Amino acid sequence: MSAPLLSVRNLRVSFPTRSGTFEAVRGVSFDLGRERLGVVGESGSGKSMTGRAILGLVRPPGKVSADRLDLNGETILNLPERRMRALRGARISMVMQDPKFSLNPVMTVGQQIMEAYRLHSGQGGKAAREKALEMLSAVQIRDPERVFDAYPHEVSGGMGQRIMIAMMLAPDPEILIADEPTSALDVSVRNEVLRIMDKLVTERGMGLIFVSHDLNLVAQFCDRVLIMYAGQVVEEIAAKDLHQARHPYTQGLLESLPRLDHPVERLAVLQRQDSWRNDVKGA
């Protein structure tokens, strides 16, 4: 494999609390090439925080440290905000989980996409409008003209998420961090959105970090999967081998899913073990 797009070594994110320092991410290391990398874990496992740390979105008093955090060989660890802004959106983009909270409620959808695109591309309004409409139809919105002039409260959750994705993809980023991008979407739309991201990886060589709690989806969609628990990567495995995962946490997660092809009377409930929190030896 060629040099990785993104290289992360021993990434840590900590927050001071009244009862001492809380480490949300504890020594995460991975390389991202031109591939689909899945990050799986439950809420609170630090998977979203890892994404936010890479984008420099952890606000004080939160602290980010790492032995290495390189984008194409250049460090992006704790860059001044001005330089980070030039990167964010243009070279690394993030699709957030909940469109309700990440779209501006007092701007029309079209204006928001145009704003994002113009800021990073320096294009004029007319080109931006065309691009916005093009991106809206690219994410399978049937009536882009109408949605362009709609406000976020006028669109459904699934449509909001597609709008977010359209907005993030408009400036053609090198890396896309997608945080549960499809969990609010219908299956048919979900597959369309995945196909869009898939194309960007295979055709344009984008690197994709796909944060999700849906193990089966990750197994099918991604190339490689990191499984996170309590701020650490407890297992790294090729996506196609996910069902042969060795870590009891991964196995427990897989077993707790209801399956169409495998009826069970009761679902297995994950039995957590304290030892999973212990420090994992560095790879």
Place this chain on the structure above:
Amino acid sequence: MAQMLKVDALNVWFGEAHERVDAVKSASFTVAKGESFGLVGESGSGKSTILRAITGLAGSWSGRIEVAGEAVHGRHRSRAFHKTVQMVFQDPYASLHPRHSVDRVLSETLHLQGMDQIDARITRLLDSVGLGKGFRFRYPHQLSGGQRQRVAIARALAAEPQLLLLDEPTSALDVSVQAEILNLLSDLRKERGLTFVMVSHDLAVVAHMCDRLAVMRGGEVVEEMPQASLRAGAATSDYARNLLAASESYRREPV
């Protein structure tokens, strides 16, 4: 078997004249007592709207809704109705009052239902949803998503209903927590002989929980099928077949 819920030629719409949106179009289905019935479909297909119409929360509707043999009218629901039917909503972060403790949520509900021995009932309710006494005086922000959904289920059970309407009860939860809540719901259904109508976009969840289901599209019921057909992917209509295939997996396009 006795009928618990009958929905016949149900139309639900929002707005009037040129702004009118038909959310549900002549939907019909029946659910027997003790049965678990699923409604699946994409967002906007009207599945949640049907539940809301039953409970009197949706806009204007026409057609016929019968609960335990009694027809309901308009948006008003009788006290007896709420004793029979209760609903659990999708988002446990939004359906609990942030400044009411668990105790207050449950005691208020019990008061409204005209129950006696409220204190003892609260303990029993918390117990039945797997929350100990320790949770009684907590506020929603002190609870995890799964615990909140348990409180929401306890609140629904407070009226000792026969029919539970479940609107995506686990879609906001982690898979491991989802398993716990689904197990809890199955146990409660068995113990209390409840009837479920469950809306979900997750076909595997519906297959696990429901005996029968209806597939909806654009406000209409496209197809009704038993659980076995869902598991076998044996739908008769094209739309339902595609939906089943799409949720089965994501397939990469050949490169």
